[in-house]
Amino acid sequence: MAKIELQGLGKRYGSAQVVHALDLTIEDGEFTVFVGPSGCGKSTTLRMIAGLEEISEGRLLIGGEMVNQREPKQRNIAMVFQNYAIYPHMTVGQNIGFGLYTAKLSKAEKQARILEAAKTLGLEPLLNRRPAALSGGQRQRVAIGRAMVRDPAAFLFDEPLSNLDAQLRAQMRMEIKSLHRRLGSTIVYVTHDQIEAMTMADQIVVMKEGRILQTGSPLELYENPADVFTARFIGSPSMALLKGEVSGGALRVAGAEISGRVPARASGPVLVGVRPHDLEVGAGEPGAGFRAMGLVEAVEPLGAETLTHIRIGEAQAVATAPGRVLPEVGSMVPVRAAPGTLHLFDAASEKALGRI
Numbered sequence: 001m002a003k004i005e006l007q008g009l010g011k012r013y014g015s016a017q018v019v020h021a022l023d024l025t026i027e028d029g030e031f032t033v034f035v036g037p038s039g040c041g042k043s044t045t046l047r048m049i050a051g052l053e054e055i056s057e058g059r060l061l062i063g064g065e066m067v068n069q070r071e072p073k074q075r076n077i078a079m080v081f082q083n084y085a086i087y088p089h090m091t092v093g094q095n096i097g098f099g100l101y102t103a104k105l106s107k108a109e110k111q112a113r114i115l116e117a118a119k120t121l122g123l124e125p126l127l128n129r130r131p132a133a134l135s136g137g138q139r140q141r142v143a144i145g146r147a148m149v150r151d152p153a154a155f156l157f158d159e160p161l162s163n164l165d166a167q168l169r170a171q172m173r174m175e176i177k178s179l180h181r182r183l184g185s186t187i188v189y190v191t192h193d194q195i196e197a198m199t200m201a202d203q204i205v206v207m208k209e210g211r212i213l214q215t216g217s218p219l220e221l222y223e224n225p226a227d228v229f230t231a232r233f234i235g236s237p238s239m240a241l242l243k244g245e246v247s248g249g250a251l252r253v254a255g256a257e258i259s260g261r262v263p264a265r266a267s268g269p270v271l272v273g274v275r276p277h278d279l280e281v282g283a284g285e286p287g288a289g290f291r292a293m294g295l296v297e298a299v300e301p302l303g304a305e306t307l308t309h310i311r312i313g314e315a316q317a318v319a320t321a322p323g324r325v326l327p328e329v330g331s332m333v334p335v336r337a338a339p340g341t342l343h344l345f346d347a348a349s350e351k352a353l354g355r356i
Contacts, residue, residue: 002076002153002186003028004049008058011044011210019044019210021058026188026203031180033189035197035233036207042190043158045207049188050079050156063153078147079156082163084139086131086146093118093127096145103150110149117145120182121175137168144179154186161196173199194234198222206230228271228350231343237276237307239343240317244272251344251356254292254313260339263354269347274317278341281308281321283334290337294319296327310335 004026011019019041026032034042047053049060051072059066067075078099086095097114105113118124121141131139140160147155157176161169177200180187191197197204198218206213206221206229214226218234225231225239232238244253246266251258253272274290283291294310294317306321310333319335327333344353 002063003061004154004186004188005061006045006049006058007061009045009048009055009060010057011041011048011053012056017210019048022212024205024212024215026186029184029186030202031177031187031189031200032203032205033191033197033201034205034207035191035194037233038192040207041210042192042205042207046079046156046158046188046190050077051075052079076153077156078150078152078154079158080140080143080147080160082159084131084143086139086142088131091128091130092123092134092142095131095142096123096127096149099146099150113149113151114145117148120148120179121145135168136164137172140164140172141175144176148183152185154188157187157189159191160189161191161193169193169196176200195236198234204234206233224352225273225343226352228273228345231273231345231352235275237318239273239275240279240312240315241345242272242274242312242315242317243347244270244344246270246344253290254315256290256292258290258342258356260289260342260356262356263344266344266346266353270353271345271347271350273343273345274337274341276307276318277320279317279319279335279337281306281319281325281327281333281335284336289339290342292335293332294335296329296331296333299326299329301326308333 006022006024009022036042044053048055055068060068062075093114096117097110100110118127123141161172173196201218203215204218204221205215208229214230221234242253244251246262249262251262292312294312296308296310298309300307304323306323306325308319308321308327310317310319340355342356346353
């Protein structure tokens with residue numbers, strides 16, 4: 001296990017800067033997830049940590065030692081790739097033990113490590129099978145087992161679940177998180193799937209265009225996003241954004257004045273964000289907060305609740321209704337949000353201003 005520190009870490013390809021001076025600390029034993037859209041630099045950052053990409057600027061420390069010039073095998077880390085990278089002509093046991101091929105261990109010690117990893121991952125009955133006879137989830141566990149037997153200081157995962165179906169992804173998320181609890185290892189995990197980030201991470205790192213926008217726990221990022229991009233990227237379905245105006249200490253949205261204390265630094269044009277589970281279908285009891293009428297454009301019944309896609313003025317939003325309530329497409333419905341659930345962002349900079 002090891003603490004990983006990025007100090008002004010950057011990457012250039014010729015004149016193109018793809019990762020910009022990242023400063024980040026990943027504590028020993030922490031599960032950190034890099035999340036962001038394709039091309040944001042998260043996989044490049046992971047590959048710099050692994051030693052598979054040369055570092056253009058800055059310093060990378062693992063366990064307090066600078067490793068910029070060290071070869072991947074000298075960094076005491078193990079990487080699990082998106083495509084598993086297991087050998088079809090080898091058995092499960094041989095694949096798991098492949099990382100020990102050059103290790104200075106006795107045959108008995110190597111076998112003990114293979115059996116221990118297989119037991120931890122539920123692969124004992126499959127040790128003599130070849131990858132063609134395994135499911136996608138089993139192949140992924142084999143790839144994780146091959147990383148485990150090396151007893152690395154840290155595990156690096158590069159979108160390891162993207163090739164699995166939705167049900168298997170959910171199962172593997174819990175298996176990887178459970179494995180982290182048992183091993184207590186430092187894990188750096190890259191994904192474009194914010195659900196993976198929310199359900200697995202101790203710390204989420206949101207990236208865009210090669211820069212870190214915000215870091216924090218899943219709940220911190222969900223409750224207090226620093227900007228519009230983070231607000232919409234974290235949370236599913238995405239936060240809705242309505243155009244508003246702050247004048248004379250009052251906020252107006254969708255033709256109505258919103259009651260509540262407006263943050264002191266808010267003025268002029270603003271964007272008002274509301275999450276689907278804070279925006280409810282129905283007029284409810286009269287009171288404070290946000291109230292508007294919305295045109296129903298689509299309905300998604302999910303059993304316990306119904307997601308209602310509505311249009312409020314020019315903006316699209318998603319509101320929730322009880323599971324047995326199915327608003328009619330094309331109808332106008334009242335929606336409401338309680339005080340304290342609206343997020344205000346500056347319309348120009350898109351930076352967070354506070355909540356009302």
